[in-house]
Amino acid sequence: MKAVVLKAINELELAEVERPEPGPGFSLIRVLACGICGTDRHIYKGEYPSSKPVILGHEFGGVIEEVGPSSKFKVGQLVSIDPNIVCGKCPDCLAKRTAFCPELTALGVNINGGIAEYVLTPDSQIYPVAAGLNPLHLAFIEPLACSIRGMDLAALKGGERVAILGGGVIGLLVVQLAKLAGASEIVLVTRQKFRRDVALKIGATRVVDPKNEDVSQVVTGMDVTFECAGAVDTFKQSQVITRRGGCVIVLGLTAADTNLEINPFSIVVNELRIQGSFLNPLTQSRAAELVSSGKLNLDILISKVVDLDGVQAVLDTPPAEGDIKYIVCP
Ligand code: NAP
Numbered sequence: 001m002k003a004v005v006l007k008a009i010n011e012l013e014l015a016e017v018e019r020p021e022p023g024p025g026f027s028l029i030r031v032l033a034c035g036i037c038g039t040d041r042h043i044y045k046g047e048y049p050s051s052k053p054v055i056l057g058h059e060f061g062g063v064i065e066e067v068g069p070s071s072k073f074k075v076g077q078l079v080s081i082d083p084n085i086v087c088g089k090c091p092d093c094l095a096k097r098t099a100f101c102p103e104l105t106a107l108g109v110n111i112n113g114g115i116a117e118y119v120l121t122p123d124s125q126i127y128p129v130a131a132g133l134n135p136l137h138l139a140f141i142e143p144l145a146c147s148i149r150g151m152d153l154a155a156l157k158g159g160e161r162v163a164i165l166g167g168g169v170i171g172l173l174v175v176q177l178a179k180l181a182g183a184s185e186i187v188l189v190t191r192q193k194f195r196r197d198v199a200l201k202i203g204a205t206r207v208v209d210p211k212n213e214d215v216s217q218v219v220t221g222m223d224v225t226f227e228c229a230g231a232v233d234t235f236k237q238s239q240v241i242t243r244r245g246g247c248v249i250v251l252g253l254t255a256a257d258t259n260l261e262i263n264p265f266s267i268v269v270n271e272l273r274i275q276g277s278f279l280n281p282l283t284q285s286r287a288a289e290l291v292s293s294g295k296l297n298l299d300i301l302i303s304k305v306v307d308l309d310g311v312q313a314v315l316d317t318p319p320a321e322g323d324i325k326y327i328v329c330p
Pocket of ligand 1: 037038039143146165166167168169170171189190191192193195210228229230231233234250251252253254277278279280
């Protein structure tokens, strides 16, 4: 089978590799779609740790091609995959904090992933989706599961004023989740006009261009702010624009060695809750259900679809202005 293998930092190969056979507890997935995200770019450049050689791709789904003995799955089923594999037995897993499992490994990071014709997948990671789902939508289920984790931590009840900083895939999924959760106001702050226009079509009630407006002046008193940019500026803004007693959900990843000054006094007297949100602990199944329901506008987020031959060019070039999501269809 064909696969995109990361052989070393900055070295990819579209290789012919042996097609795996599923043993007990495993299935072979024929990949229909795999998203490319910022983490893949970081892995490629050596800025995020991964095994090498490894087949990249952690946002994927497809059709079950072969099952292992006594499998509960059926050949031909359309499925999404949770790439994050945990032990299920450690104190963190038992307490449902699976993102902190010390044994955590991920398809497409430490184990061969979805930028390939086929992937050998543990059955524990497989989530069926509606038959007939647009296969391209499979690429959104993992990032949506991470966004749903942020929503869980925000615990919106309806009627809240919500700000979202950063209009990439995560920010634009959170816009749609906030709308479904009944937020009364949804303000999206992002620099690219195309993304602001998309946000207005999918649920934002107001958009702000941080290059032309002072975010901390024009966005104030938010009940919940989602930091989805992974930038120092937006992290600082999030604390200023959130109301006293409000909550900042930090989804965006800065570089691991980024530090900045905070004002502890202000956090105390404002009872500000600054809450990190990491990966998709126990949210993949709800993400698969929500994508299957057709309630999200995902087509508007798809900028380019490439085959395996096109992956190198995508990873060698920064996303073009206005582009949101690139998907590989092997
Ligand atoms: P993305 O496509 O890079 O989107 C982030 C966007 O934020 C940028 O494209 C940029 O859009 C905007 N931005 C950057 N600086 C800004 C600023 N100063 N003010 C306003 N907007 C700014 O990435 P993504 O896939 O949506 O992911 C978002 C973040 O979440 C990333 O840091 C990613 O690593 C992280 N992430 C975290 C988890 C988790 O489990 N916590 C899971 C997946 C991803 P404009 O050019 O339009 O400003």
